[in-house]
Amino acid sequence: MKKTNILALLLVLILLPAVIWAGGGGEATTKELKGLNTNPLSDYRVRQAIAYAIDMDTVVDTLLEGKARVADSMVPPGPWKPEGLNPYGYNPNKAKQLLKEAGWDANYTLDVVFYYGDQLTVDFMTAVQSYLSAVGMKIKFRKLEGDLKALLWTRPEDPVNGPAAIAWDLCYGASGPLVMQDFYGQYSTGAAGNSHTPSNPELDALLAAAKSSPNIDTQIKAMHEVQKNCNEYLPMIPLFYLELYIFESNKVNRKGAPYGNEGWNYDWKILDWEVTPDAKGRQVLQTDGAPVEFFQEPWYVAGKTYNRFMFDQLIRADAAMLPVKGALAAEYKVGADGKSLTLTLRDGIKWHDGSAITAEDIKWSIEYSLKVPAIQAMFSQTFKSLEGAKAFIAGSADGISGITIQGKSITLKFSELDPFMLTTFSQWSPLPKKYFEKSDPLKFQQQSFWQRPVGSGPFKIDKVEMNDYTTLVPFEAYYGGSPKIHEIVLYPSGENEGDVAKYAQVGKLDYGSTKSLSVVKDLEAMSHIRVTPVSIPLTRFFVVNKFPKK
């Protein structure tokens, strides 16, 4: 071999790792995440330094007045979270050391964005700015306005090398999915909304494992591994867990019904609830969240208060959000391979207009769900996993071949395993086909149906005075029996959070829920109101952009 050839080969061998290190080379394993590309945040030591630099204990105690818990994972405490995660307790010296090791450029200014309009967020950003400044990191923060979907979650054309299609470094956000796997869903390669995390086969494999089995124990074990990995390399920086606060006036008696995640559907035993009768002997429950211009459809906001009164699901979840029994479906059966589900409807179930709920309504609702613009990601994932769903979405089939009807039974066959299908059917509500048959699914929310929706739940609409009040009364043909409450009055919440406290103060609110800490403080001061905190999956965190910036 000639001398020049040997020199060229040596040069290539020397330069190749450098090129890969500089961002030119393919997918990285987790261990290689020290400076994956030209973005300093691609080095996990910088992300760790940020976590160490922020004194979350003090933030929770002061800014959040103790009404939150410091997070060490996206998943809140419980069986889904492993023991022994690094809490990244406040340690500015460690942060400085990590930044030094990572070669942090003190002149680099982190671009931190948020999209909440409350004062607490601005106060928190100011605190973060101060903490990071103390370890030698400059930051500027700004509120994003406009097309947030594009500004936050536009994926790069190349999910391995980028460059990023977004401009920010850190985004302050919140996540509150029903299934724990969805906390991490957007961190896998090419996932919808993955604008920030370069392809990492190791993390992809861990995430795939967490969704590969219908067995809960297997899922939990796999999720522990996901969290351990993310706890070490911090593709996102968990900050704190929020709680939901359910408030009730002393007129309300839940008769021992459990408290659960009011943002979703669960067996809250509303039929048993009692309210102190008024002068006419009627039990009237007053709550908030009445529609202002239209009723929000339940496929995107399943847990909206009025939707929980008016729409029923095929399967019932308990307060722990686990699917436990039939609802509109008298029974359901999962196939041995976990890839089929048979739902058998109850006899005599009806819509609020008195017409029968049929298996055809269910089939149509599933198919229509795949055509509307906005639907919960979990529902979409389940329906897209059905056999023939892809052809239906592409327009090459009139219906989803994986859905078959036989009398009152609907059989669903899945082309790939969806471990969350039961959870989906415990949250998703079918709609009456006849009201939408000739409508444009893209304008789903704009249909006149949503001015006075026809549901299937224990309460139906009595009167709608848009932006004034809405009244609901018991649905006489509800299969579960008749509620003890005679009437539910919903008042609009308004855009001002303080309105909740104002209405509660004058006895115009008997029941509701809030995540607003200032409202909770006011409600707790009222002697006729009791406030019950409920642990729900709701985590505030920083999304970190690790793609090289343009």
Added chain:
Amino acid sequence: MLTYTLRRLLILIVMVIVITFLVYLGLELTPGDAVSFMLNPDDIAGLSVEKMEDLREALGLNDPFLGRYFKWLAGVSRGNFGYSLASGVAIKDIVFDRLPATLELSFIALLFSTLFGSIFGCLSALSKGSLADNALTVISMIGVSIPQFFFGLVAIVVFAFRLEWLPVGGRLMPGYATYWDRLPHLILPALVLAAALTASVMRYARSSMLDSLNKDYIKTARSKGLPEWRVNLMHGFRVAMTPVVVLIGFRLPSLIGGSVVIEQVFQWPGIGSEFVSAVKGQNYPLVMMIAFFFVLIVLISSFLVDLFTALLDPRVKLA
């Protein structure tokens, strides 16, 4: 008179086109669009970009800027006000649903402020330098200075929370059958809205009356031996009211638009709060229609002020 009216109408049409175009341009320059605001930011990461684009297409948001404006203008000229992008409800239905609430609030406030502002202003002028004059001047200063939202919150704390005389907000409640049922809901927002205007009308009326009382024609009236009440009322008050009417006329549109704050504080379901929601949600057909309506009121008010000024003040001629 006819020529004058026709000329004003022509100007009115041109003004409507120019102002609505500027409003449209402002909306266009605002970041985002109606689709961006329909969804909860915490839940958008997993949504399909393609479907969002399809929705934009279906709602006509991808059409060229000028094309959309002229389409809207053509629709309005044919009496088609369009549909809300958020709910699909016809905009004329939204406007006709919300407008009565705002008009009710504004006209009651205007009535109170005109009546009390004029009377107290003139009494203050007639008793210039007295204790009553000083007290009324201080009260009017306070009325002008205090922001409406603060005054509204204080009124809620006092009359709804402490005394429990009046409701905290809202307009209609279940079971209301007559106008009298809902009258208690109107009192606080109307009085709060009227307070600031009463104060400014009072100050205008006082200075105008003082000015009027020093005029030669007042001296002439007195020298003719007319009784003092007649001099003050028929000669002084009538002329003094000219600038006050101008003020009230110009306040009418701002009263309707300016009721936004009061509507928010008292959860009054009027057109003002609808306008705020529509602007926030980039619901341009609704914003345009409400803006169009406000522009019309301003221009018509201006026209009416000219007419009334001519009627009240013989020196003013319409030409």
